[in-house]
Amino acid sequence: MLIPAVTVPVSLVATFIVMYAFGFSVNLLTLLALVLAIGMVVDDAIVMLENIVRRMQEYGEPPLVAAYKGAREVGFAVIATTLVLMAVFIPITFLEGDLGMLFTEFAITIAAAVGFSSLVALTLCPMLSSKLLKQKEDTPFGFVQAVDKGVRRSRKFYISILTRVLKAPILTICVFVSLLGAVYFLYMQIPSEYVPKEDRGAFFISVTGPEGASFDYMEEYMNVIEQRMMSYVDSGEVNRLLVRAPRGFGRIENFNGGFVIVILNDWAKRRSAFEIMTEIRTGFSDLPGVRVFPIMRQGLGGGTGKPVQFVLSGPTYEALAEWRDIVIDAVNENNPGIQGLDSDYKETRPQLDFVVDYERAADLGVTISDIGTTLESMMGGKNVTTFLDNGQEYDVIVEGERDTQNSFNDVSNIYVRSERTNQLIPISNVVDIKEYGAAQTLSRYNRIRSITLEANLEDGYTLSEALDYLENIVREKLPSEAIIDYKGQSRDFVNSGSSMIFIFLLGLSVVFLVLAAQFESWIHPLVIMLTVPLAMAGGLLGLWISGGSLNIYSQIGLIMLVGLAAKNGILIVEFANQLRDQGMRFSRAILEASDKRFRPIMMTALTTVAGSIPLVLASGAGAETRITIGVVVLAGVLVATFFTLLVVPVAYSLIARGTGSPEDVAKELDRLRSE
Numbered sequence: 001m002l003i004p005a006v007t008v009p010v011s012l013v014a015t016f017i018v019m020y021a022f023g024f025s026v027n028l029l030t031l032l033a034l035v036l037a038i039g040m041v042v043d044d045a046i047v048m049l050e051n052i053v054r055r056m057q058e059y060g061e062p063p064l065v066a067a068y069k070g071a072r073e074v075g076f077a078v079i080a081t082t083l084v085l086m087a088v089f090i091p092i093t094f095l096e097g098d099l100g101m102l103f104t105e106f107a108i109t110i111a112a113a114v115g116f117s118s119l120v121a122l123t124l125c126p127m128l129s130s131k132l133l134k135q136k137e138d139t140p141f142g143f144v145q146a147v148d149k150g151v152r153r154s155r156k157f158y159i160s161i162l163t164r165v166l167k168a169p170i171l172t173i174c175v176f177v178s179l180l181g182a183v184y185f186l187y188m189q190i191p192s193e194y195v196p197k198e199d200r201g202a203f204f205i206s207v208t209g210p211e212g213a214s215f216d217y218m219e220e221y222m223n224v225i226e227q228r229m230m231s232y233v234d235s236g237e238v239n240r241l242l243v244r245a246p247r248g249f250g251r252i253e254n255f256n257g258g259f260v261i262v263i264l265n266d267w268a269k270r271r272s273a274f275e276i277m278t279e280i281r282t283g284f285s286d287l288p289g290v291r292v293f294p295i296m297r298q299g300l301g302g303g304t305g306k307p308v309q310f311v312l313s314g315p316t317y318e319a320l321a322e323w324r325d326i327v328i329d330a331v332n333e334n335n336p337g338i339q340g341l342d343s344d345y346k347e348t349r350p351q352l353d354f355v356v357d358y359e360r361a362a363d364l365g366v367t368i369s370d371i372g373t374t375l376e377s378m379m380g381g382k383n384v385t386t387f388l389d390n391g392q393e394y395d396v397i398v399e400g401e402r403d404t405q406n407s408f409n410d411v412s413n414i415y416v417r418s419e420r421t422n423q424l425i426p427i428s429n430v431v432d433i434k435e436y437g438a439a440q441t442l443s444r445y446n447r448i449r450s451i452t453l454e455a456n457l458e459d460g461y462t463l464s465e466a467l468d469y470l471e472n473i474v475r476e477k478l479p480s481e482a483i484i485d486y487k488g489q490s491r492d493f494v495n496s497g498s499s500m501i502f503i504f505l506l507g508l509s510v511v512f513l514v515l516a517a518q519f520e521s522w523i524h525p526l527v528i529m530l531t532v533p534l535a536m537a538g539g540l541l542g543l544w545i546s547g548g549s550l551n552i553y554s555q556i557g558l559i560m561l562v563g564l565a566a567k568n569g570i571l572i573v574e575f576a577n578q579l580r581d582q583g584m585r586f587s588r589a590i591l592e593a594s595d596k597r598f599r600p601i602m603m604t605a606l607t608t609v610a611g612s613i614p615l616v617l618a619s620g621a622g623a624e625t626r627i628t629i630g631v632v633v634l635a636g637v638l639v640a641t642f643f644t645l646l647v648v649p650v651a652y653s654l655i656a657r658g659t660g661s662p663e664d665v666a667k668e669l670d671r672l673r674s675e
Contacts, residue, residue, distance in 0.1 A: 003128045004045035010124065011041040011116040018112035024105045032615075032626060033109035036560070036633065039611015040085070040110075041117035043604040044078045047571065048125045050600040056133065067130040075122060077574045080518050081567040082118035086111045087514045088563035091506040092556065095499055103556065155598050158645060162594055165646050166587070172650040176530070179537045179643070186540035192464035192550040194307075194493035196624040199273040203296045205229075205260035205280065207245070209289060211348030213256035218245045221290045222258050228284070229260065237270040239263045262294075267619065274459055281339075293340050293456055307463050308338060308455040309487035310470045313448040317439070320451045321345060323478050327453060330473050337461030338469065345451040347437035352411065354431045361430040365420025371431065374416045445485060452487060462549055463493055500555045507559055508532065511566060524577070527651045528569035534647060535565035535640035542635025546627075553625045557632030564608060564633070565640040569648045571597045576652060586657060590649050598645065605641040609634050 012034055024030055052070035055061050061069065092107035093100070165172055207225065209218050222245045232238040240263040247257030264273055277294035284292040295306065312327070314320045324343050331341045356371060376382050378400035385396045404410055411433055415424035443450055457466055467490060474484055486494050508529070515525035539558050548554060576593035580586065615630025 003049050003125055003132065004042045006124065006128065007042050007045040007117055007120045008038055010120050011113050012037065014116040015109060015113045019105075019109060022105075022108060024109065027105070028625075029102055029106040030109045032629070033106045034113065035615065035626075036611060036629070037110050037113035037117075039608040040564075041113055041120075042607050043567065044082065044118050044121035045125045046603045046607065047074055047078060047081075047600045048121045049129060050603065052126065052129045053133070054596070054599075063133040064130045066133075067126040070129075071122065071126040073578065074575075076518070077571055078118055078121050080515070080570045080574065081563075082114055083514050083518065084511050084566050084570065085114045085563035087510045088507050088559060089114075091503050091510060092559065094506065095503060103552075106556070151599060151602075154602075155595060158598055159591060159595050162591065162646060162649055165650060166590065166653055169650045169654055172646055175643070176533070176647055180533050182537050183533055183540060186537070186544050187550075190540060190543050190548070190550050191462035192493075193462045194489050194496060195551050196549060196553065196628055197274060197296065198624045199267070199621075200297060201267070201273070201621065202261065202263050203273055203277060203294055205262060206247075206293045206295055207258040207260070208291045208293075209256040209258075211256060211346060213289075215246065215255040217289070218255055218258050221287060222260075224287065225260060225284065225292065229262070229280075232262075232276065237265055237276060239265045267621065278459055291340065295456065306340075306454040306456050307489045308341075308453070308457065308466050308470075309490045310453040310455075310467065311445050311450050311485040311487055312453065312474070313445060313450040313483040313485065314481060315449070317345065317442060317449055317451075320449060321347065323474075323482055324451050324453065326477050327470065327473050330477065331455075331469075335469055337458045338466050339456045339458055341453060341455040343451050343453050344441070344443060345439045347439055349438050349440050351436055351438040353434040353436060355434065357430055357432060364425055364430060365418040366416055366425060366430050367419060370416050370419070371427065374414060374427065378414050379411075445487075448483065450485075463490065464550075467494070496552055500552065500559075504555070504559055504562075507562055511562060515566070515570075519573075519577075523656050524573050527573055527648060527656055528566050530647055530651050531565040531569045531640055531644045532562050534643040535561035535636040538639025539632040539636035541639065542631040543628075545635075546631050548628055548631055551628065553628040554632050557629040557636070560629075560633060561636040561640065564637055565644065567604070568601050568641060568644040571601055572644075572648050573652060573656075587653065590653055594645065594649050601641060601645065605637055608637050612637075 015034065015037070019026075019030060048071060051074045052063075052066045055066040055070045055073075056063065059066075089107040089111040093104045095103055205225070207218075207222065209221065222243055226241065226243045229238065229241055229243075233241065242261040242263075243258070244260075245258030246255045247259055264270055264276070270276070273296060277296065280294050281292070293306075312320055312323055314323065324345065328341050328343070331338050354371075354375065356368060358368075361368065361371065373382070377398045381397050381399035383395050384398050386393050387396060388394075400414070404413060412426060412428040414427045416427050416430070417423070418425050443452065445452070453470070455466070457463065467486070471484060474482055485491075512525050512529055515528055516522055519525060536558060539554075539561050543549070543554055572593050575597055576589045579589035579592055584592065612630045612633040615626045616634055618626040618630070
């Protein structure tokens with residue numbers, strides 16, 4: 001135990017050298033990488049130590065000889081698995097934007113730890129084995145004997161199963177195809193989102209009143225909300241409240257908004273923040289004059305905005321308003337998962353439209369310029385001249401009395417002088433006045449007239465489902481000229497999906513090329529890469545059982561599984577090649593390699609699983625993201641290990657028979673002909 005245990009502190013401490021060189025900090029993602037690395041850095045040392053001990057037990061070699069020969073025997077496999085794991089993580093550094101900046105630190109940190117663990121396994125572990133191991137061990141105590149007995153029985157049972165499977169490869173092929181189908185099924189069933197919901201210990205409550213609401217109106221409701229929230233303070237779940245109205249800092253034009261910042265108590269002293277938010281959302285629904293929405297600020301992509309930000313673009317704002325109403329009505333009627341759907345285009349600002357009656361104005365002797373000047377002066381203000389006083393120049397501004405302009409009918413009290421009769425004529429005699437509501441702002445997105453629809457999501461309803469639903473409404477109910485786009489977290493989610501697919505395919509390609517260069521063959525890497533779908537099936541199954549989602553963290557975990565699954569295949573294929581080079585028959589080499597590598601494969605799988613268990617059992621700040629990666633790695637490694645032990649030998653026997661040196665292939669063909 002001591003020999004591989006030394007690998008952990010040496011590899012992790014050495015990793016800080018790389019972090020320092022790249023200017024990384026100790027943060028949540030680099031610490032997450034180090035936690036995952038703990039279960040991975042011991043793998044190479046375990047493979048090395050197990051092979052040395054095996055040679056001492058089977059061949060009776062002294063520790064020094066066993067360390068030398070054992071290290072040479074598995075050295076290639078250790079280097080191959082290390083390069084594969086590093087090749088998986090390096091493509092993550094190609095991610096762009098904030099996502100790339102964050103996960104570059106994660107990828108380089110864990111790749112450095114794996115690289116140093118390989119160096120330790122190739123140097124320090126053989127040296128320690130030659131010094132610390134004894135050729136004749138003392139009689140182990142009962143627990144060790146029981147474990148050894150269990151391992152021997154497991155190996156015997158595994159070889160008996162493998163022997164039958166090799167004689168009936170069709171069954172294995174059917175199982176493999178079924179797992180491919182399971183990958184597709186689970187991928188379609190598991191919901192997708194940008195990041196998992198995190199209980200960050202604080203959230204916002206957005207309060208919105210009717211357009212044009214006064215400060216006194218909002219103050220009354222904010223006081224009611226504050227009084228109700230004090231019950232959470234008294235219960236000990238909320239530590240502090242900050243209540244503010246109006247919402248804008250330094251902008252006092254609109255008073256119809258407010259917000260509450262809720263600082264929660266320690267995680268151990270309260271319920272989940274999402275339970276409290278759901279309770280607030282339903283409990284405050286009885287306030288008729290305002291809309292209340294709790295919002296959890298997310299660490300990536302969300303900010304304080306709503307997760308759903310769906311952009312509609314089109315030719316005119318009038319058409320966009322009609323399309324907006326169609327979408328909002330459809331959502332409100334049929335989809336309770338999308339909550340509080342609203343838009344940034346609201347025709348709620350009162351506007352007056354003056355339409356001049358040109359014929360009547362001409363008959364009365366009123367010019368258009370006089371009408372415009374009168375309206376400008378009375379309803380706005382007009383700079384007519386300046387005057388000097390003690391060397392200072394002042395503007396003279398003519399404007400109407402604001403106290404007489406409080407209603408629509410007050411406009412009729414404005415008069416304009418006729419140039420023909422020099423009499424004052426009510427402006428309502430020459431102008432038709434129309435009152436309507438207009439939007440406060442006219443937004444554009446990508447230089448096109450646009451409206452943004454924003455909404456919150458019900459617990460359990462994912463961003464992927466919401467965006468798909470909105471896209472279907474646009475596709476089914478809106479004309480073809482309607483253009484859709486995304487903002488905020490929705491845009492990050494859409495962009496990250498395509499980026500992660502590219503990174504995943506790039507990782508597969510790089511791993512395959514690295515294996516092809518090491519094995520100098522296209523067949524052997526193909527056999528090894530068949531383990532990837534097995535790991536994907538396990539990771540997705542873990543997400544499905546645990547109720548998780550496909551997000552950037554679970555996708556990073558799936559990318560990790562590419563290297564972790566390929567590692568087991570490398571151990572079997574590389575040792576089978578060694579045995580064939582030594583003259584062993586093809587079928588015998590497969591069984592022997594599988595038998596000899598059963599124990600290190602199981603040991604490395606158990607250490608990786610053990611390293612992910614603390615993540616699965618995590619609680620407190622950031623637990624949601626750690627659980628996601630932990631579940632993917634744990635389930636993926638377990639399933640991949642179980643099926644790899646059968647699929648890789650069968651695939652090797654079916655497609656790798658013609659590989660090897662020409663002499664070996666000729667001997668194998670002659671033997672098959674003689675049989």
